[in-house]
Amino acid sequence: MTSQEIRQKFLDxxxxxxxxxxxxxxxxxKDDPTLMFSNSGMTQFKDFFLGYKTPTAPRIADTQKCLRVSGKHNDLDDVGRDTYHHTMFEMLGNWSFGxxxxxxxIAFAWELLTEVYGIPKENLxxxxxEGDEKENLxxxxxxxxxxxxxxxxxxxxxxxxxxxxxxxxxxxxxxxxSEIHxxxxTPEEKAKVSGLELVNNDHPQVVEVWNLVFMEFNRKADGSLEKLPAQHVDxxxxxxxxxxxxxxxxSxxxxxxxxxxxxxVEELSGKKYTGILEDEKDIAIRVVVDHIRAVSFAIADGQLPSNGGAGYVIRRILRRGISYSYRFLDMKEAFLYKLVAVLQEQMGAFFPELEKQGKLVSEVIKSEEESFLRTIETGLIRVEKxxxxxxxxxxxxxxxxxxxxLYDTYGFPDDLTRIIAEEKGLTIDEAGFEAKRKEQQERSKTDSAQKVYDWVTLEEKEENFVGYDQIEAETYITRYRKVE
Ligand code: ATP
Ligand code: MG
Ligand code: MG
Ligand code: MG
Incomplete structure (x- = not known):
C-alpha cells in the first residue's frame, strides 16, 4: 500500500x-496567542472542546500537518537520531464532539488497524x-x-x-x-524480550502509533473534577x-x-544512505529530508523565515538542515531547494498549497541557503582568526x-565553533556561553512581555514558552478572549 493509499483509506x-x-x-x-504551530490534530478544534464554538459536525476526521519543535512538544533533538520522531508529521485523527x-x-480504531489495514493482532x-490515588482519579x-x-x-x-x-x-x-503500540x-527478537516490556521505552521497533483521548471531565480552578455534560473523543x-x-x-x-x-539527496550529494542509526552521514540525510518538509509546508502556509517569532523557528530549522549537510554531506552550495519539486510531486495532490506555492517555496529556500552558506564561510574565517x-x-x-x-550576531552555529575549536585542541567556555545565551533570552522575553496579546510577540518567547496546554487555563481563557 502506498502512503497515499494509506491516508485515503483512513479518511474513507x-x-x-x-x-x-x-x-x-x-x-x-496566525490567530492563537498561545501557540505558534499546530502540534496535534485537536489544535484546530480546541474551541469546540472549550465550548467557545459549536462543532461544525458531531463527527469529524482529517489528517493534520503538525510541527513539534517548540514548547511542550519539542522533538527536535530526536529528529535524525531516531527513526520515528519528525519535526513535521501528519496526524490522522477522528473526533466525536458529544x-x-x-x-x-475503540471499536473503530481496532477495526481499521486489524481488518482494513490488516495489522496482525499479535503485533499490537x-x-x-491505571488510575491515580493521590489525584483521586x-x-x-x-x-x-x-x-x-x-x-x-x-x-x-x-x-x-x-x-x-x-x-x-x-x-x-x-x-x-488509551494508546495503541x-x-x-522479527520473531527471533520477539522471542528474546517480551514486547510488553518495551512499550513506551524508546524502542525503535515497538512504537506508539495511535492515541485515543477520552475527554470525560472538566478540571475546575480549585483542582476538583466534574463530569463534562457532553463527552468527547480526540x-x-x-x-x-x-x-x-x-x-x-x-524506519x-x-x-x-x-x-x-x-x-x-543521494543523487545531489553523491552520498549513499545506509540507514545506520549512529552514522553521521545517515543522521544528516534524515535531518535534511525531515527538515525540508517542515520548512516547505510552513512557507507554503505563508510563514516566511525571518528574525522573530514563528519565522525565526522556521529559519532555525532550515539552518540546522544546512549545517548538517555542510558538515556531513560536504554540501557547500545551495541544494535543499531542489528537494521541493520532489516533495511537491509526492504530496502536492493531497496538499494543494504545495502545488500552488512550490515556486515561492523553492526560491525562498534557495536564497536562505545562499545567505546562510555565506554566513558559514565568513564565520569559518572568523573562527580561524x-x-x-x-x-x-x-x-x-x-x-x-x-x-x-559569532552565534548571536552572525548566526554562526555554535556547535560548528565547538567542533572546529576541538579539532585544534581548544575548547569554549560552555558555562560562560550558556550564561550569555540565557541573558539574551531574558532580554528578548522582557521585550516581548511589553506587547502581550499579540501572537507574534508571544511567539518570540518560544524558547521558554510551554504551550497552551501547560498554561493555567484561566490565564489562557482571558488571553484568548482578549484577542477575540
Ligand atoms: P511519543 O511518545 O512517541 O513521543 P506522543 O505520545 O508524544 O508520541 P501524541 O501526543 O500522543 O504523541 O500524538 C499522537 C500520535 O502522533 C502518536 O501516537 C504518534 O504516532 C504521533 N507522533 C507524535 N509525535 C510525533 C513526531 N514527532 N513525529 C512523528 N509522529 C509523531
Ligand atoms: Mg512525544
Ligand atoms: Mg507517548
Ligand atoms: Mg501519546
Missing part, C-alpha cells in the same frame, strides 16, 4: 462511519489509564472492558498519569487515554509510523513518504564574548 473509513472529512488546518497558527464515546472509538498492545476500567473484547488481556498494559491521562491545562477538559520486531495517529508498520519497514525513513527525497589569536596568546579556551557574538 471514517467517512463510512459518518464523519465529516475536513482539510488540515495550516501548520502555522457524540460517540469509548466503546465506538494497548494501554489504559479512577482506573479506566470502562476502556479496559471494551479492549478485552477485542484483544487478549495480557496485551492490555496499565499506564500512569503521565502517559495515559490527558489535560488541556491546569484546568479545563481532561480525561484518560505496534511491535515490528484521537491522533502518526501517519508516517503507520506507513512504516503497513509497508513492513523498520519511517524507509517508507515511500521519505524514499523519493532520500534518493534525491579567533583560534590563531587564542593559540598565539598561549591559551586553550576561546574568548567567550567573541564566541557568543
Amino acid at each position: 473509513y471514517f467517512k463510512s462511519k459518518d464523519h465529516l472529512i475536513v482539510p488540515s488546518a495550516p501548520i502555522v497558527l 457524540d460517540y464515546f469509548k466503546k465506538d472509538a 498492545y494497548v494501554t489504559i489509564f 479512577e482506573r479506566d476500567s470502562e476502556a479496559y472492558d471494551y479492549w478485552k473484547e477485542v484483544i487478549s488481556e495480557d496485551r492490555i498494559i496499565n499506564g500512569n498519569k503521565k502517559d495515559n491521562f490527558w489535560e488541556m491545562g491546569a484546568s479545563g477538559p481532561c480525561g484518560p487515554c 505496534v511491535d515490528l520486531r 484521537t491522533g495517529m502518526g501517519f508516517e509510523r503507520l506507513c512504516m508498520a503497513l509497508q513492513g519497514k523498520s 519511517n525513513y524507509d517508507t515511500d513518504v521519505f524514499t523519493p527525497l532520500i534518493a534525491k 579567533l583560534i590563531q589569536q587564542t593559540i598565539s596568546e598561549g591559551k586553550n579556551v576561546l574568548p567567550t564574548q567573541e564566541v557568543f557574538e
